[in-house]
Amino acid sequence: MPILFGVVLLDLIGFGIVIPILPFLSPQLGADKIDIALIIVTYAAFAGISGPFWGRLSDRLGRKPVIMLCLGGAAVSYVMLALASQLWMIFAARGFAGIMAGNLGVASAMMSDITTHEKRARGMGMLGAAFGLGMVLGPLLGGLLAGDSGSFTLPCLVAGGMSLLAIVAAALFLPESVSPERRAANLRQQRDGSRLSTWTMLRQTGSRMLALQYVLHAATISAVTYLVPLWLGDLLGWGARQVGMVFGVQGVIMVLLQGGLLGPLVRLTGEWQLLRICIASLMLGLWLAVFAGSMPWMLAALYLAMSGATLCMPLLNTITSHRTPQQLRGQMLGTTASASSWGRVLGPLLAGANLTLFGYAGAWLGCIVLVLFYLAWALGPPPSRLSAAPATPADLQ
Secondary structure: OOHHHHHHHHHHHHHHHHHHHHHHHHHHHHOOOHHHHHHHHHHHHHHHHHHHHHHHHHEEEEEEEEHHHHHHHHHHHHHHHHHOHHHHHHHHHHHHHHHHHHHHHHHHHHHHHOOOOOHHHHHHHHHHHHHHHHHHHHHHHHHHHOOOOOOOHHHHHHHHHHHHHHHHHHHOOOOOOOHHHHHHHHHHHHHHHHHHOOHHHHHOOOOOHHHHHHHHHHHHHHHHHHHHHHHHHHHHHHOOHOOOOOOHHHHHHHHHHHHHHHHHHHHOOOOOHHHHHHHHHHHHHHHHHHHHHHHHHHEEEEEEEEHHHHHHHHHHHHHHHHHHHHHHHHHHHHHHHHHHHHHHHHHHHHHHHHHHHHHHHHHHHHHHHHHHHHHHHHHHOOOOOOOOOOHHHHHHH
């Protein structure tokens, strides 16, 4: 668990360096607010297409080689971004980054492989904490490297270097979590046609509505991520450095919640009840954003919403892994990662359209509508778990 945490952390520091500077890099090459949304959508769409592929590949070849391959692709995409001199080059760089964005789904499958049911939430929380810490160090580092010069070449190159460092760490220290026997069995199932398709897997495991929540969650969070730099920039006059610091503080909160408090909270309330509380916190923060007009209230709205949201994803991953047989975890968590990516397509498009038509209040209200559906599902009965003995694809048929 600590080794996987470290590899994911290095990768996400690079990811965190780039995210808050994109809204400021793109306008230098002629992008408007809709273009910024489309850049985010380009990454998410390609990630949505490729996510199930990386998950299935990790079931057949193992988690470690797929993680290293995706890290290499991320490094290349950051170099492409650093060299971008025209707007289409940014789209190309983010599209390629999306194609190679299989790491979180495969890392979640690996964490599921190496943890028991009782420790699954803690393990998923560690991955979430890696994301949070990456969003602390990455944006702060990106803002410092960008400085006041307006040049974003150095931050992008450093992001690529972090991915290369993660490859080295994975190669030297990360063990494989899928046994050779399991990989051989998965490969035989693929060749003889007995491997379940993605849709069949979702239907026969009863996970279609569960997968939909990944779409709703990611759509909401990506809309918030798109809106916040523009919101803070337009209303407060803030730039890349200040926005990076805001994301950095949120990253600290994510680390504390996911790395330290998630396990005790799950033991206290249970996974399902905690998920309901977190979704309600997300909605409350979004309602506050509708009416916030000053810096303290704007930051309070952001941190309340994102603090609730930050626990939702590890809880969803824990619930998903509990109801997925070991042989299908890579495929399932790759599929849910893909569902999240399609949510990240929907979110910025919805937020961008609402922002253009109705202003920031309308954009925040659009996010609230998504969360209403999310919360309505969570208020229903929880999905059932598998028995302790993992099922096989044949059992599911």
